[in-house]
Amino acid sequence: MISLYLSQSSWMHRLPAGVKLLLLMISSLLLYPITHLALMGVLLLATFLLYLSVGKLAIKQLVLLKPLLPLFGLIFLMQIWTVGVEPALLLVLRMIILILLANLITLTTRMDDMMTALTPVFMPLKWLGVKPERIAFAVTLLIRFIPVLMGNIQHLMEAWRARGGKKQIWKLAIPLTIQSIRLSDHVADALSARGGVSSHLTEHPSCNKANLDDTR
Numbered sequence: 279m280i281s282l283y284l285s286q287s288s289w290m291h292r293l294p295a296g297v298k299l300l301l302l303m304i305s306s307l308l309l310y311p312i313t314h315l316a317l318m319g320v321l322l323l324a325t326f327l328l329y330l331s332v333g334k335l336a337i338k339q340l341v342l343l344k345p346l347l348p349l350f351g352l353i354f355l356m357q358i359w360t361v362g363v364e365p366a367l368l369l370v371l372r373m374i375i376l377i378l379l380a381n382l383i384t385l386t387t388r389m390d391d392m393m394t395a396l397t398p399v400f401m402p403l404k405w406l407g408v409k410p411e412r413i414a415f416a417v418t419l420l421i422r423f424i425p426v427l428m429g430n431i432q433h434l435m436e437a438w439r440a441r442g443g444k445k446q447i448w449k450l451a452i453p454l455t456i457q458s459i460r461l462s463d464h465v466a467d468a469l470s471a472r473g474g475v476s477s478h479l480t481e482h483p484s485c486n487k488a489n490l491d492d493t494r
Contacts, residue, residue: 282384282385283384283385283386283387283388283389284332284333284335284336284339284385284386286333286335288331288332288333288386289331290328290331290332290382290385290386291332291386291387293386294391294395295383295387295388295391295392295394295395296394296395298383298386298387299383299392299395299396302376302379302380302383305375305376305379306376309321309372309375309376310372312368312372313368315364315367315368315371318368318371318372318375319371321375322371322374322375325375325378325379325382326340326378328379328382329378329382332382332385332386336382336385339381339385340378343374343377343378345435346377350370350373350374353366353369353370353373354366354367354369354370357369357370393411393414393415396414397410397411397414398410399414400414
């Protein structure tokens with residue numbers, strides 16, 4: 279999931295978070311057995327149309343896919359070697375579709391709504407003495423971290439190229455790690471200022487507008 283929540287009104291925003299997560303799970307299962315490139319291409323086009331139906335702001339978020347292109351290229355080349363061109367292309371297209379669909383959920387779902395949808399999934403953990411709300415919070419926080427980290431990668435790559443950096447992108451690992459640590463400190467301070475995780479979890483939904491969507 280590679281973007282942040284868009285505060286606007288659309289049909290996707292009005293869908294319950296649980297329904298969107300369930301549809302994403304079903305989509306991942308249905309995409310797996312598809313072996314026709316033409317059909318996969320149609321589904322990719324349909325995914326772009328979903329973004330278009332949400333609005334121009336959603337379309338602009340697609341630029342954050344750019345940092346993933348080298349990774350897709352590497353996966354494609356490795357798969358060509360092992361399974362051939364067509365299966366490799368199918369795999370990459372399947373990954374792109376799923377990433378875009380998952381990203382669309384983060385664009386149109388508030389953090390507290392996602393937590394509410396995820397909490398019942400972890401209810402069996404109560405038998406082990408684990409609070410499912412905390413696990414749901416951690417998963418949702420991880421989802422929210424991904425777009426920020428992707429944005430950091432993009433900014434670092436742009437700065438690297440602007441300074442005449444070559445193809446040794448691996449040298450960005452250290453500054454990315456430092457930025458990630460700073461980000462985690464920022465989020466920890468924000469949670470502490472709100473009274474910690476427990477306070478955040480017990481906060482009334484109507485007062486939860488100042489959630490971690492604002493800490494990006």
